[in-house]
């Protein structure tokens with residue numbers, strides 16, 4: 001039992017020592033971040049569109065398939081703030097695609113009722 005506890009403790013130590021790298025570096029799609037944000041804004045103004053999880057995800061999927069991805073690896077705030085310079089440009093395209101996608105889902109929701 002003592003040995004078992006010891007090995008668990010070792011695993012914990014290994015995970016902790018690797019933790020910095022895992023948490024500090026992450027792959028993101030900036031377009032996806034903007035899409036999520038814009039989706040809430042658009043849907044709050046277009047109450048006629050179904051607001052359920054399925055329809056929200058459908059709208060996101062359609063919009064993201066029509067938008068160029070903006071991948072970045074996040075370390076700290078630096079890369080993110082550089083990307084903020086293109087925020088308005090991306091946002092304009094995202095708003096257009098979200099509205100188009102929401103009209104599509106409104107006409108043909110993937111569920112009944």
Ligand SMILES: [Zn+2]
Pocket residue numbers: 050051052053054055056109111
């Ligand atoms: Zn729905």
